[in-house]
Amino acid sequence: MIERLHPGPVVTDADDEQLLDWYSAPSGADPWVRFEFIASADGAATVQGRAGGLGSAEDQRVLHLLRRLADVLLVGAGTIRAEGYGGELLDAPGRAWRQRRGMRPRPVVAVVSAHLDLDPASAFFADAPEPPLVLTKDGADRDRRRALERVARVIGVGERAAEPGRILAALGADGHRVVHSEGGPTLFGAFQRAGAVDDLCLSLSPTLAGSDEPRIVRDAPLPAPLGLRLAHVLRADDLLLLRYASGRG
Numbered sequence: 177m178i179e180r181l182h183p184g185p186v187v188t189d190a191d192d193e194q195l196l197d198w199y200s201a202p203s204g205a206d207p208w209v210r211f212e213f214i215a216s217a218d219g220a221a222t223v224q225g226r227a228g229g230l231g232s233a234e235d236q237r238v239l240h241l242l243r244r245l246a247d248v249l250l251v252g253a254g255t256i257r258a259e260g261y262g263g264e265l266l267d268a269p270g271r272a273w274r275q276r277r278g279m280r281p282r283p284v285v286a287v288v289s290a291h292l293d294l295d296p297a298s299a300f301f302a303d304a305p306e307p308p309l310v311l312t313k314d315g316a317d318r319d320r321r322r323a324l325e326r327v328a329r330v331i332g333v334g335e336r337a338a339e340p341g342r343i344l345a346a347l348g349a350d351g352h353r354v355v356h357s358e359g360g361p362t363l364f365g366a367f368q369r370a371g372a373v374d375d376l377c378l379s380l381s382p383t384l385a386g387s388d389e390p391r392i393v394r395d396a397p398l399p400a401p402l403g404l405r406l407a408h409v410l411r412a413d414d415l416l417l418l419r420y421a422s423g424r425g
């Protein structure tokens with residue numbers, strides 16, 4: 177059961193349509209970027225290298241609802257390597273929901289990688305219902321690029337790394353707008369440095385994970401902290417689901 181605590185009035189036992197409404201993207205023309213993470217109460221992004229140990233069934237429910245709303249599901253290569261991401265990423269009710277609204281059944285799945293250290297035979301590519309998109313640097317390793325081009329569409333979007341501005345321009349040129357990223361920390365850092373984060377959905381897990389686990393962001397020294405606006409607070413038992421807006425643009 178998910179309860180909305182803020183903004184009031186309190187709503188108990190929210191249904192999927194209410195949740196989809198509360199998480200909807202504002203209208204507009206430019207690509208809009210949401211990052212979604214889970215962290216422990218003491219700030220860890222993983223337990224023994226995976227985010228899964230922090231979540232709950234209700235957190236997974238929201239994750240699937242957020243995927244419904246996305247044109248593009250954007251993920252860093254490190255997250256694919258750690259978490260797998262093979263096969264269908266959106267459940268059947270989610271695909272049917274999208275089709276009823278004239279959307280394609282699933283979001284385009286895009287992985288960001290500079291080194292293209294991705295196995296074309298892995299489940300991420302082999303079991304993908306539609307060929308994923310690989311966003312890389314312009315001068316990426318030629319042999320690896322060629323191997324991946326057999327199973328994916330590969331685009332160069334930056335000189336030394338994939339640049340968020342160019343990622344969004346490429347996705348926008350394909351007609352996509354709502355970009356939903358499930359991380360990980362390095363990709364979030366790149367988007368923070370570029371000032372390209374519109375929305376952060378952060379699940380706060382009722383867990384203490386200890387001190388050796390990474391945070392949800394990496395490599396993003398900002399000149400000054402960026403303030404966020406709290407858009408909503410949901411509660412699923414002891415887990416909090418926080419939505420923040422950055423006010424970018």
Ligand SMILES: NC(=O)c1ccc[n+]([C@@H]2O[C@H](COP(=O)([O-])OP(=O)(O)OC[C@H]3O[C@@H](n4cnc5c(N)ncnc54)[C@H](OP(=O)(O)O)[C@@H]3O)[C@@H](O)[C@H]2O)c1
Pocket residue numbers: 212213214215220221222225226227251252253254255256258259288289290291292293294312313337338339340358359360361362363364366392394
């Ligand atoms: N708590 C959570 O919600 C959550 C969410 C996601 C992930 N995680 C955890 O985070 C850990 C992985 O961390 P991570 O920082 O490695 O994740 P990541 O950001 O998904 O992956 C980093 C890798 O992605 C590629 N990449 C990211 N930004 C890039 C850019 N601008 N240009 C080109 N390539 C870029 C690079 O791949 P190449 O090396 O191939 O060039 C880089 O090594 C895992 O343990 C995972 O479980 C936690």
